Amino acid sequence: MTLLPKALLLVAALGLAACNNPDRYGANGGNGGAGGNGGFVDTNGLGDPSNPKSIAYFNQSVGDRVLFPVDQSTLTPEARGILAGQASWLATNADYAIIIEGHADEQGTREYNLALGARRAAAVQDFLISQGVAPSRMRTISYGKERPIEVCSEEACYAKNRRAVTVLSMGTGA
Amino acid sequence: MTIWKFPLTCAAKAAKTLKTGQSRPKTTPVSNEDQMHSLKTLSAAVFLGLSALTLPAQAEITINIDSPVIEPMPFAVPDFIDEGGAGEYATNIARVVAADLAGTGLFVETPKDAYISRITSFDAPIAYPDWQAINTQALITGAVQAGGDRIVVKFRLYDVFTGAPLGDGLQFAGTPGTWRRMAHKVADAVYSRITGEGPYFDSRVVYVAESGPKNQRQKRLGVMDYDGANIQYLTDSSSIVLAPRFSPAGDRILYTSYASGFPSIYLMDVASLQTRNLGELPGTMTFAPRFSPDGSTVVFSLEQGGNTDIYAMDLGSGQMRQLTNAPSIETSPSYSPDGSQIVFESDRSGTQQVYIMSASGGEAVRISGGKGRYSTPVWSPRGDMIAFTKQNEGRFHIGVMLTDGTEERLLTASFLDEGPTWAPNGRVVMFTREGAGAGGQAGLMSVDISGRNLRQIPTEGPASDPAWSPLLQ
Numbered sequence: 218m219t220l221l222p223k224a225l226l227l228v229a230a231l232g233l234a235a236c237n238n239p240d241r242y243g244a245n246g247g248n249g250g251a252g253g254n255g256g257f258v259d260t261n262g263l264g265d266p267s268n269p270k271s272i273a274y275f276n277q278s279v280g281d282r283v284l285f286p287v288d289q290s291t292l293t294p295e296a297r298g299i300l301a302g303q304a305s306w307l308a309t310n311a312d313y314a315i316i317i318e319g320h321a322d323e324q325g326t327r328e329y330n331l332a333l334g335a336r337r338a339a340a341v342q343d344f345l346i347s348q349g350v351a352p353s354r355m356r357t358i359s360y361g362k363e364r365p366i367e368v369c370s371e372e373a374c375y376a377k378n379r380r381a382v383t384v385l386s387m388g389t390g391a
Numbered sequence: 392m393t394i395w396k397f398p399l400t401c402a403a404k405a406a407k408t409l410k411t412g413q414s415r416p417k418t419t420p421v422s423n424e425d426q427m428h429s430l431k432t433l434s435a436a437v438f439l440g441l442s443a444l445t446l447p448a449q450a451e452i453t454i455n456i457d458s459p460v461i462e463p464m465p466f467a468v469p470d471f472i473d474e475g476g477a478g479e480y481a482t483n484i485a486r487v488v489a490a491d492l493a494g495t496g497l498f499v500e501t502p503k504d505a506y507i508s509r510i511t512s513f514d515a516p517i518a519y520p521d522w523q524a525i526n527t528q529a530l531i532t533g534a535v536q537a538g539g540d541r542i543v544v545k546f547r548l549y550d551v552f553t554g555a556p557l558g559d560g561l562q563f564a565g566t567p568g569t570w571r572r573m574a575h576k577v578a579d580a581v582y583s584r585i586t587g588e589g590p591y592f593d594s595r596v597v598y599v600a601e602s603g604p605k606n607q608r609q610k611r612l613g614v615m616d617y618d619g620a621n622i623q624y625l626t627d628s629s630s631i632v633l634a635p636r637f638s639p640a641g642d643r644i645l646y647t648s649y650a651s652g653f654p655s656i657y658l659m660d661v662a663s664l665q666t667r668n669l670g671e672l673p674g675t676m677t678f679a680p681r682f683s684p685d686g687s688t689v690v691f692s693l694e695q696g697g698n699t700d701i702y703a704m705d706l707g708s709g710q711m712r713q714l715t716n717a718p719s720i721e722t723s724p725s726y727s728p729d730g731s732q733i734v735f736e737s738d739r740s741g742t743q744q745v746y747i748m749s750a751s752g753g754e755a756v757r758i759s760g761g762k763g764r765y766s767t768p769v770w771s772p773r774g775d776m777i778a779f780t781k782q783n784e785g786r787f788h789i790g791v792m793l794t795d796g797t798e799e800r801l802l803t804a805s806f807l808d809e810g811p812t813w814a815p816n817g818r819v820v821m822f823t824r825e826g827a828g829a830g831g832q833a834g835l836m837s838v839d840i841s842g843r844n845l846r847q848i849p850t851e852g853p854a855s856d857p858a859w860s861p862l863l864q
Contacts, residue, residue, distance in 0.1 A: 323825075324782075325782070326766040326809045326810065327633060327809065327810065328634065328678060329722060331654065331678050340697065342697075343697075358652075359694070363608070366606055370806070370827035
């Protein structure tokens with residue numbers, strides 16, 4: 218395989234240059250998975266969830282994540298429904314770029330789970346492309362089993378951790 | 392950190408006339424046949440008692456590590472003699488030697504309060520009957536001289552029951568900061584002379600130091616002596632770092648970091664802590680790096696578009712070569728010690744299994760065949776075995792098998808064990824064990840490849856992803 222010339226890739230990366238470091242789990246991250254609930258207090262800059270153009274609306278009403286069965290990266294019918302909603306939201310909110318995070322549960326080895334998380338993120342990306350979202354608006358990142366949102370060691374938690382999360386950021390063509 | 396070593400030439404001469412001299416079977420790699428034989432012996436539990444009775448014909452002190460049952464050998468290591476300026480080193484060095492030997496599970500220290508005679512001078516004759524009377528079999532004596540920027544440590548090993556030195560005395564010299572290393576070298580010499588196995592105490596471990604709750608875990612690279620002493624942190628925890636690995640000379644470390652925002656492999660110079668991103672290829676993820684035995688090449692996984700394959704990169708030119716080309720996940724590559732082959736894991740069959748291919752790529756042969764999933768294969772530095780992680784029926788195991796996949800032996804079982812790394816002598820593996828649930832924390836464990844002597848490695852906090860260095864020079 219020949220990798221693309223660096224210059225070209227740099228240009229591709231510039232499309233997302235307005236994003237912050239996508240590692241929102243870094244030491245100063247703390248926003249461990251968007252999509253909170255409860256009454257509206259906009260402490261995290263996600264906007265009013267009743268405003269259909271807000272990130273909060275996307276996270277909660279459209280749905281920012283899809284879940285996967287054990288060791289699978291195939292999209293379930295339910296996941297396809299959520300992603301179709303994401304695609305149409307992205308079509309009407311063209312200012313946003315997205316990072317698709319792939320995650321795995323803890324029942325696996327570290328390196329395999331990184332690869333598995335990448336597969337899940339890619340499955341989401343491919344589906345969104347098929348729904349008309351421009352590839353230049355998207356990047357993927359895998360966290361493997363490094364960033365669970367639920368910490369119990371039972372299927373109830375594992376099921377929520379096997380996920381791909383679509384994280385919005387202002388950025389395209391800005 | 393250089394340590395000079397040279398033999399002592401006085402009293403120990405007698406050793407040369409004994410069979411117990413230095414001509415003992417040393418670190419030559421065990422052939423597959425021999426290994427298979429000993430593994431079979433191990434699995435044949437019914438013969439345990441019988442085999443334990445067939446003592447070696449020699450009267451000298453030996454431990455055959457592959458025996459199914461091992462009665463730990465009693466040893467004594469009185470405080471070393473202060474030959475000037477030694478201060479606390481005289482005691483501390485003896486204590487580290489004792490901890491190294493006892494830590495193998497092959498030796499047991501005779502308590503000091505049982506001693507009948509005292510060692511008052513390094514060159515005084517040994518009162519063997521006094522040591523025989525307390526059933527010690529190996530006696531280690533030593534002396535320390537310290538002054539200015541230099542410390543000199545010498546030792547002798549005695550076979551108490553034959554009443555003779557075992558091998559020549561040795562002397563080590565270095566800076567005071569190396570005192571623990573000198574203790575490890577003394578213990579290594581004793582261990583090797585008695586077991587016939589290669590040394591491993593004078594070595595380091597690079598690992599990931601963890602803090603914080605499971606869903607917000609902070610990670611940074613740490614390096615420490617194999618026994619958990621002398622911890623030094625190499626990165627801060629501002630971004631996730633994973634799975635560091637030492638270069639063959641121990642001077643560089645490969646690891647995976649999210650420092651750029653996306654997972655990528657990095658190369659760090661241990662002395663200067665300078666790092667270089669080796670995987671700056673936007674749109675890709677690089678991870679699972681490992682050095683070739685000559686240190687010139689890095690083999691690693693590269694993911695693009697959701698598919699992960701194995702690549703090799705020449706560190707000098709930066710040139711990359713793709714070694715696998717499959718729609719499945721190919722990862723965790725590890726070179727054979729001669730550099731000619733690579734063992735790796737792939738889920739091409741539907742679940743993770745272990746394969747071996749030529750170091751230049753091409754067709755791979757599956758070697759794992761039992762029930763469950765096999766992952767994180769690592770080639771033994773002796774070349775004879777592959778250590779791996781196995782998942783079966785909801786449990787994780789660390790195991791070893793021969794390079795053709797036969798003679799599989801599971802060494803551990805727990806909620807989550809993963810990622811074995813070999814001691815420099817190929818006798819011990821260290822790995823990560825993590826507990827279940829919100830309070831489950833990761834720690835480092837080691838176990839002998841016989842399955843004996845499971846131990847926790849002391850660390851300052853939770854820790855994961857250990858990688859053992861080669862024996863220090």
